[in-house]
Amino acid sequence: MKILVPISKVPDTTSKIAFTDGDSKFNEEGIQWIVNPYDEWYALVRALELTETSGGSVTVINVGDATSDPVIRKALALGANEAVRVDVNPTDSYVIAKEIAAYAADKGFDMVLLGKETINYNGSEVGGMLAEFMNLPYISLASKLEVNGGVATMDRTTEGGVEVVEVKLPFVASSAKGMAEQRIPNMRGIMAARTKPLTVVAASGATAKTAYVKYGLPAPKSAVKLVDAENMDELVRLLHEEAKSI
Amino acid sequence: MSVLIVVDTKNGEVKKSSLEAAQYGVNVASALGGEAVALSLNASNAEVLGTVGIKKVLNVTDASVSSSDPQKVVAAIVAAANQIGAKVVVFAHDSTGKAVAPRLSAKSGAGLVTNVTSLPDTSNGFVVSKNVFSGKAHAQVNILSDEKIVSILPNAFGVKAGEGSASVESFSVDVSGINSGITVKEVKGGNSKVVPLPEAELVVSAGRGLKGPENWGMVEEMAEILGATTACSRPVADIGWRPHHEHVGQTGVAIRPNLYIAIGISGAIQHLAGVNGSKVIVVINKDPEAPFFKAADYGVVGDAFEVVPRLNEAFRKFKSANG
Ligand SMILES: Cc1cc2nc3c(=O)[nH]c(=O)nc-3n(C[C@H](O)[C@H](O)[C@H](O)COP(=O)(O)OP(=O)(O)OC[C@H]3O[C@@H](n4cnc5c(N)ncnc54)[C@H](O)[C@@H]3O)c2cc1C
Ligand SMILES: Nc1ncnc2c1ncn2[C@@H]1O[C@H](COP(=O)(O)O)[C@@H](O)[C@H]1O
Numbered sequence: 147m148k149i150l151v152p153i154s155k156v157p158d159t160t161s162k163i164a165f166t167d168g169d170s171k172f173n174e175e176g177i178q179w180i181v182n183p184y185d186e187w188y189a190l191v192r193a194l195e196l197t198e199t200s201g202g203s204v205t206v207i208n209v210g211d212a213t214s215d216p217v218i219r220k221a222l223a224l225g226a227n228e229a230v231r232v233d234v235n236p237t238d239s240y241v242i243a244k245e246i247a248a249y250a251a252d253k254g255f256d257m258v259l260l261g262k263e264t265i266n267y268n269g270s271e272v273g274g275m276l277a278e279f280m281n282l283p284y285i286s287l288a289s290k291l292e293v294n295g296g297v298a299t300m301d302r303t304t305e306g307g308v309e310v311v312e313v314k315l316p317f318v319a320s321s322a323k324g325m326a327e328q329r330i331p332n333m334r335g336i337m338a339a340r341t342k343p344l345t346v347v348a349a350s351g352a353t354a355k356t357a358y359v360k361y362g363l364p365a366p367k368s369a370v371k372l373v374d375a376e377n378m379d380e381l382v383r384l385l386h387e388e389a390k391s392i
Numbered sequence: 393m394s395v396l397i398v399v400d401t402k403n404g405e406v407k408k409s410s411l412e413a414a415q416y417g418v419n420v421a422s423a424l425g426g427e428a429v430a431l432s433l434n435a436s437n438a439e440v441l442g443t444v445g446i447k448k449v450l451n452v453t454d455a456s457v458s459s460s461d462p463q464k465v466v467a468a469i470v471a472a473a474n475q476i477g478a479k480v481v482v483f484a485h486d487s488t489g490k491a492v493a494p495r496l497s498a499k500s501g502a503g504l505v506t507n508v509t510s511l512p513d514t515s516n517g518f519v520v521s522k523n524v525f526s527g528k529a530h531a532q533v534n535i536l537s538d539e540k541i542v543s544i545l546p547n548a549f550g551v552k553a554g555e556g557s558a559s560v561e562s563f564s565v566d567v568s569g570i571n572s573g574i575t576v577k578e579v580k581g582g583n584s585k586v587v588p589l590p591e592a593e594l595v596v597s598a599g600r601g602l603k604g605p606e607n608w609g610m611v612e613e614m615a616e617i618l619g620a621t622t623a624c625s626r627p628v629a630d631i632g633w634r635p636h637h638e639h640v641g642q643t644g645v646a647i648r649p650n651l652y653i654a655i656g657i658s659g660a661i662q663h664l665a666g667v668n669g670s671k672v673i674v675v676i677n678k679d680p681e682a683p684f685f686k687a688a689d690y691g692v693v694g695d696a697f698e699v700v701p702r703l704n705e706a707f708r709k710f711k712s713a714n715g
Contacts, residue, residue: 157525159642159643159661159662159665160661160662163525163528163529165529183643184643187643238503239494239504240497240498240503240504243494243498244498262490265525265526265642265643265665266524266525267524268506268507268522268523268524268525268526268646269506269507270485270490270494270506271493271494271497271504271506272494273494274462274490274491274492274493274494274495274497274498275494275495275497275498275504276498277462277495277498278466278494278495278497278498278499279498283461283463283572283573283574284462284463284491284495285574286462286487286490286491287487287490287491289636299577302460302487303487303637304459304487305402305407305409305486305487305588305589305590305591306581306586306587306588306589306637307579307580307581308579308580308581309460309576309578309579309580310576310577310578310579310580311460311574311575311576311577312574312575312577313572313573313574313575314573317573320490323629323636323639323643323644324636354536355497355501355502355503355504355535355536355537356503356504356505356533356534356535356536357533357534357536358531358532358533359519359531359532359533359534360531360532361524361529361530361531361532362529362530362531362532363528363529363530364527364528364529364530364668367686367687367688367689368689370675370685370686370688370689370690370691371689371690371691372690372691372692372693373690373691373692374692375692375693375694375695375698375699375702376702378692378699378702378703378705378706379706379709381674381690381692381703381706382703382706382707382709382710384690385651385672385674385690386710386714389651389671389672389689389690391594391650391651391671391672392594392618392651392707392710
């Protein structure tokens with residue numbers, strides 16, 4: 147089984163979010179970059195589990211410049227067999243999906259597993275676009291994936307429920323919690339990652355459909371109003387009369 | 393410039409998130425000076441869209457055209473958009489929007505923005521606000537293409553339903569040529585009466601402070617009294633005290649209810665990222681230094697095992713006095 151896992155580079159979840167250049171750019175100063183958690187914990191680990199049990203290989207792909215290389219190495223350390231980086235600034239989801247599709251077009255992948263969304267831009271966009279560009283079925287928000295003789299069975303999460311779906315390979319799916327358990331890379335994996343291939347390919351030249359114009363932070367919260375633990379009637383009164391939330 | 397709103401259903405009824413999207417679409421259409429038309433997927437009560445100002449609904453009556461098979465939904469949208477000359481397509485950013493909108497964008501070349509929290513500003517392009525960094529910031533995004541797709545963040549606008557009933561036409565689309573090979577084998581838990589977390593207006597949530605799954609009775613009781621949906625912090629779902637779909641936060645479900653009550657949750661930055669869009673936050677924690685108090689509107693410093701039963705009692709009293 148040949149599996150492609152698109153991975154994104156995102157700021158560590160504890161990062162202080164700030165902007166520069168007149169609020170037009172994310173302030174990268176002091177930011178630790180990580181593999182987007184959904185891509186790493188769920189898509190990549192499930193891809194590794196599948197190839198560990200039934201053979202095959204896992205290729206990770208990132209659309210980005212050389213600053214992505216450390217997080218790509220992390221994915222290799224976790225066990226991916228090879229990595230590809232499409233050397234272009236990932237301006238929007240459309241560009242990212244188009245570039246991945248251009249690379250994957252003639253490679254014969256049996257499946258593409260993405261994360262459900264990136265934690266910085268929160269798009270949930272790349273997977274569906276990629277499926278359309280590759281003319282493949284798309285299963286979004288999969289929380290379980292089993293493969294048996296060319297057919298995959300997946301749990302697709304919907305509001306308040308789960309749909310069990312079946313689809314023939316090849317397909318594109320986005321991965322949500324439940325797919326797999328997070329893994330920690332070991333020393334051997336980290337050493338091996340140094341010699342695994344990281345191929346840099348040129349972009350096909352897709353153009354963006356959207357442009358980020360400006361960023362902003364939410365208005366600061368006013369101070370908490372403390373209510374005496376003995377007096378819950380007062381809390382209920384405040385929630386009703388002041389906050390008007392019940 | 394017409395606006396097409398994609399309306400999905402649950403058990404045949406228009407989803408609340410879709411009603412909100414329809415209302416948004418009506419506002420976009422009136423700003424652009426066009427008509428707002430809804431395309432509903434197998435709705436039994438599509439006329440309800442009239443309560444948010446929709447006059448005309450095209451209702452697909454082919455069960456195979458559902459969000460489980462995005463390619464077919466895309467075909468229906470393209471046909472409907474051509475028929476009415478739509479330049480803007482609106483979705484709710486729910487499981488349907490996530491499955492279908494990106495596919496439509498790639499197919500049509502229309503730029504897509506998801507998680508949208510504002511009406512478009514058309515004074516200089518077509519600029520909408522969206523949440524980024526899991527709600528820790530927002531961004532303004534310009535859609536550069538001629539045709540545009542937006543998918544709006546559930547609960548960002550709320551539904552202000554009035555009077556009115558939409559006229560519903562049956563809309564047929566030939567999807568026989570589309571074979572995506574997806575079959576739905578089973579649907580689990582879709583009939584539950586509980587409001588799903590992304591749509592819930594009241595959420596009661598608890599964390600590791602509750603010590604064990606056997607102590608969730610009082611949390612469920614509070615949810616029951618208020619008609620709220622239950623949620624939890626990530627470690628609680630990871631150790632299996634609660635189901636995964638209850639996990640809220642940066643790597644779980646992002647929510648923005650009217651009221652979020654957090655019990656025995658410390659308020660780690662990754663937790664806050666998924667809940668800080670809540671309109672009112674109540675925190676119950678025995679540690680006055682818990683970081684959650686900085687993000688709260690109301691706080692109670694105390695032991696959950698004493699405070700929560702007392703609060704349940706007070707809620708119950710309030711409910712019986714106020715109906
Ligand atoms: C990449 C990454 C992503 C993450 N994503 C998420 C996410 O999406 N959602 C999420 O929730 N977490 C997430 N986390 C985990 C997060 O960092 C915290 O570890 C987690 O939120 C803590 O959960 P908790 O508050 O339930 O537990 P704890 O931190 O253990 O806090 C328990 C709290 O309960 C209080 N308490 C104890 N006993 C009582 C009592 N009797 N009465 C009242 N209060 C009591 C304590 O004072 C304490 O504040 C993520 C972490 C990482 C690294
Ligand atoms: N720059 C990128 N390079 C490769 N894959 C990406 C990139 N950005 C996003 N992805 C993949 O697309 C998924 C959805 O991203 P998004 O649509 O941006 O929320 C992520 O979880 C990744 O699997």
